[in-house]
Amino acid sequence: MKVLLVEDNERVTQFVVKGLQEAGHTADHAPNGRDGMFLAASEPYDVIIMDRMLPGEIDGLAIIEALRKSGKRTPILILSALSEVDERIRGLRSGGDDYLTKPFAFGELLARIDALTRRAQGENAQTRLEVADLRVDLLTRKVTRGNRSVTLQPREFKLLEYLMRHADQVVTRTMLLENVWDYHFDPQTNVVDVHISKLRQKIDVDFERPLLRTVRNAGYTLTSHD
């Protein structure tokens, strides 16, 4: 995956670029708005990570607006120290696809850009999702593991659907909160973990190979690979 990072802070840049390279991605870096604008407009990237406050005249949101106006559909993740709800809304309205506030965990950033590129590849109108022998029929809302049928509550179904759509990717607790429950706040306790373990009870227990796995310091992943 080819990633563009537009960020003026050197420490953050070094941290992100190194992390991306270790995860097997290639990363270009622009330290200011002008270079960022130039690279974003001229090179094909799979995803752009954009800081909001940049040195020089062009800030992150202006670049995003300009790119969107010129028809570029590259997924953009906004990285910002501005954490207020209104700022988040402004960022997404300008054309950003996701918003992550600093300080952030690298795992969270990586999981989110993975999700963004997956989304960009098109969530074509699938009616069936499959991971190994776990099958979800989105029309009949039937879930089966092997040849055993699994009964899920509506919210559990939504949780599983999200995990299946992001199969083989790491999904963080915050992503689950935002996308499954539409909760944009920190619920203090580990409620998401409890939901996951309940789901695990239903789809993984009694099966030799667990599909829903915990990724340390990051979140969860639904995968058939080891």
Added chain:
Amino acid sequence: MKIARSSALTLAVAYISLGLAALALFAAPMWYAWRVTIQEGRSEILQSDAQRLTEVFRREGAPGLVSYINARVGLQIAGERLLLLADEALAPLAGNLSAWPATVPPNPGTYTVKLELSGHLTDVALVHATLPGGYHLLVGRDTARYAPLEQRFWYALAGAVAILSVLGTFGGILIRRALMARIDGIRRTVSAIIQGDLSHRLPTHDSGDELNTLSRTINGMLEQIEQLIHGVRNVSDSIAHDLRTPLAELRSRLEELALTRPPTEQTFTEIDAAVTDVDGVIRIFNALLRLAEIDSGTRRSGFVPVDLSAVAAAAVEFYQPAAELRGSSLMLATSGPAPIRGDPVLLAQALGNLIDNALKYTPEDGAIVVEVRTAAYDNSSVEIIVADSGPGIPAEQRPKAVERFYRGDASRGTPGVGLGLSLVDAVARLHGSELRLEDNHPGLRARIVLTQDRPQITRIARATSDQGGFQHEPVYP
């Protein structure tokens, strides 16, 4: 303050000018009406005079009229009335004018002309009539007779103007003095506030005049500012107090690591622990920022119609597995949709915090009930109640429980940073309410009373039925 800039003086000058303009507008029609009346009256008198003389002529002929005129001229005061009878060639036959005035037009009619009478050129109103046989008759009056009257009118007007100007100026000065005295009071108070003492308030009294109303409004503003500053001070105190501890721990952990240089495996464990420490600090920091954001009141602009019952149902569903895990029961009791105007994210967070608290403090096999209902005493209000069967909070500690970073005796040894209830209270206050903590016999009963949003009922009802009872519409994309 310069006099020229005084608003009171400007006001007085404007009022005086306005008064003068009004006076002029009042006097002009009067003056006109008066003049017209006098002129018309005068020419009527002259006309009837000429009529009478014409009749004398008709009865007694020219000689009769000559003797009549002579008799009249002899009787009257000179100059009051002008009489002249002239023949065809305009040669005077009788009267008190020595010659036919050249300024009188040759045709009969009523004129005002200038004549030289006893050495003075004066305005004279004349009636020129022609008599049978080519005789000319002139009857006139000296208008100078009315000049003193006219003069008196102008004098009176000038007097009125003078009185108006003097009184206006004087009144203006008095008003300015009174105004300046009050404004100076306001200015002194404001200067004291600028110097940093926010406890000052503007003097007010019971009257509802403009300055008093303004003073009260400013006092209200000062109240708000003082509260906000107090809030900011509180937050910074809290930050200083509560971030210092985890930061100190983090620092010692890292320093120890640098000093002892343990084997690689242990180093990684320590680094992981340090990252967890930092996450804890960030979490407190975010909670504080969120509180500050709520306290600033700016979120109020994002209010939308919300169904509290749906928010509560979603929150209960969210925490249900956690309750099950603890062996507690978490129940929801609602009486249909409860529409209000509010911030759905903050309301969900507040409810979440209340349930989370209840779960934390309720012993295993405890019971938590979340209730959304129309208030018993007032059906325009909606109550949210989260009641638990835990140890509760002693009555004397309840007011403190809402304070930032307060952690009661019962909370020792449980996770949390002590911001949960203050966040709930902040959210309640943003929605024009407050968090009330009551005794649940046993346990704690947290209650928030919100105003129902009546005009939106139908719309919300439809929205919820469309979405199977929950509002899933993402308010924040």
